[in-house]
Amino acid sequence: MAKIGVEASLTNIQQLLKEKGYDVVELKQESDAANCDCCVVSGFDSNVMGMHDSVTQASVIEARGLSAEEVCQQVENRLS
Incomplete structure (x- = not known):
């Protein structure tokens, strides 16, 4: 399964x-x-x-204004 990095405040x-x-x-x-x-x-x-200086080639999703479900949908869309 894919490895997803999530900011600490987004529990x-x-x-x-x-x-x-x-x-x-x-x-x-x-x-x-x-x-x-x-x-x-x-x-x-x-x-x-x-x-900015890039540390990764991975997609970055900004969660501001989105529900947890919406963020998960974006993760799934970007990884497919």
């Missing part, structure tokens, strides 16, 4: 993804995302300047 999403059988890794630091197939972030720390 409801972590739980739902685990229930669906995904290997969930809590993203505590940038290097945690390196081997993930997909990453879920809260979006509250969005980069206002638009500058």
Whole structure:
């Protein structure tokens, strides 16, 4: 099953993804995302300047404004 990195504050999403059988890794630091197939972030720390250094080639899903179910649907869509 796919390895999904989820920001620490998104416990409801972590739980739902685990229930669906995904290997969930809590993203505590940038290097945690390196081997993930997909990453879920809260979006509250969005980069206002638009500058970034990529640590992963995985899809990144911003969970702000979405329910846990909607995030899981996006994960499934991006991995298929």
